[in-house]
Amino acid sequence: MKEVPGTLEVIRVDAQTLRLVGEFDLAAVGVFEGAVEQMSVDGGGLTLDLSELSFLDSSGIKAIVACAKALDGRGVLVLVNPSKWVASVLDIVHLDQHAGIEIRRVP
Amino acid sequence: MSNGQVVSLAQRLKARREELGLSQAQAARELDVARTAYRLWELEAAKPQPDRWRLISRWLGVSITTMLLAEELDEELPEGADLVSEAFERVGREWDDPTDPADFFLRAHNLIREGSEKGFLSTEHAQELLSTVSRIEQEQGGSDSVEWEPTKLAKELRANAQAPKAARDAVGFAGSDISADAVQSAQLLVSDLVTNIAHGNSVNNRTIGLLVDIDRARLRVEVTTAGEPLALSGPQDPGEYGPTLLERLSSRWETTRVAAGTLTWFEIDLPQPGAKPERR
Numbered sequence: 197m198k199e200v201p202g203t204l205e206v207i208r209v210d211a212q213t214l215r216l217v218g219e220f221d222l223a224a225v226g227v228f229e230g231a232v233e234q235m236s237v238d239g240g241g242l243t244l245d246l247s248e249l250s251f252l253d254s255s256g257i258k259a260i261v262a263c264a265k266a267l268d269g270r271g272v273l274v275l276v277n278p279s280k281w282v283a284s285v286l287d288i289v290h291l292d293q294h295a296g297i298e299i300r301r302v303p
Numbered sequence: 304m305s306n307g308q309v310v311s312l313a314q315r316l317k318a319r320r321e322e323l324g325l326s327q328a329q330a331a332r333e334l335d336v337a338r339t340a341y342r343l344w345e346l347e348a349a350k351p352q353p354d355r356w357r358l359i360s361r362w363l364g365v366s367i368t369t370m371l372l373a374e375e376l377d378e379e380l381p382e383g384a385d386l387v388s389e390a391f392e393r394v395g396r397e398w399d400d401p402t403d404p405a406d407f408f409l410r411a412h413n414l415i416r417e418g419s420e421k422g423f424l425s426t427e428h429a430q431e432l433l434s435t436v437s438r439i440e441q442e443q444g445g446s447d448s449v450e451w452e453p454t455k456l457a458k459e460l461r462a463n464a465q466a467p468k469a470a471r472d473a474v475g476f477a478g479s480d481i482s483a484d485a486v487q488s489a490q491l492l493v494s495d496l497v498t499n500i501a502h503g504n505s506v507n508n509r510t511i512g513l514l515v516d517i518d519r520a521r522l523r524v525e526v527t528t529a530g531e532p533l534a535l536s537g538p539q540d541p542g543e544y545g546p547t548l549l550e551r552l553s554s555r556w557e558t559t560r561v562a563a564g565t566l567t568w569f570e571i572d573l574p575q576p577g578a579k580p581e582r583r
Contacts, residue, residue, distance in 0.1 A: 203468055219468065219471075221467045221468060221471075221494055221498065222464050222467050222498045222501060222502060223464040223465055223467065223468060251471070251490070251491075251494075252491075253467065253491050253494040253495050253498065254495045254498065254543070254544040254545050254548065255467075255494075255495075255498050255502075257544050258544070281487055285491065285548070288547060288548060288551045288552070289544045289547055289548065
């Protein structure tokens, strides 16, 4: 994995998709928010590819929830393919039941 | 010992001692040091103080220069031990000099871990030393059921955005021998606790005391900070995920006032002895 300042690298995959690589904690919130701001979201919502996210704590969860709120009717925030551990963290805090958030597990 | 090869002081001591047919205790007596200190020298977990160099070099029959050829004498390691000692005191624990052999190995482990944490030893070197110490303990103790030893790691963190990562790394390092699930949970919880302090950090350079304490029964993490309690026990803001995660991932937890400020601890029960570690 590429060494980056902080713990998270956010890669723009396409116009609607960001891939999160690394660890999503306090140090990564700014990086994440900056990357989201660069996306021009129309009605199609936003997708976060979590397949290479190895760690997520409350700071990251809050940032994801804030991101979903910011979409404000322009579609949902889709979380794709979290690792088993990240998926279980998302389950504990019931993020799948959060308005505007959808979790998709790719088999 | 072949000529032209750099031989470590530890190797020289051991070779000389065996040549003389001495036990470690006898060698320690000849060199006028505590047996613990001598053992640590042979384990490369500590270095002799400069005031011992002359005596040791005479005993080895080599010059001081030759004796120290392979050594990077690290004056800071004892300071590292002092830091640990202070950190333990802050949470009301003793860092006493062990006389019991079991304590000796525990201490050696902790010294090596601390050296690695503070960057005095490379990770590879630390792993090498840890496996050496473990092997010697197995040989000496003969208790083949020992899979790992109790571990305590104390660390002081500066309350900034990098603190959560540093705390997770410390938990990961101390927990390298135990259930991966427990370590993952502990890393998440410690990350949240440290974040709460670092984020609500109004005073610059505030420090966070971290203690990771692992025994057969449980993994315990203590986070201490000067100042008011963390906002965890108050009315739960639906946006605050920390308390939910603490409830679900820890076996028990508590936030209390202590002399130094606020102590928050949590414990995660480990699979009991006898049960094989489930996975790596």
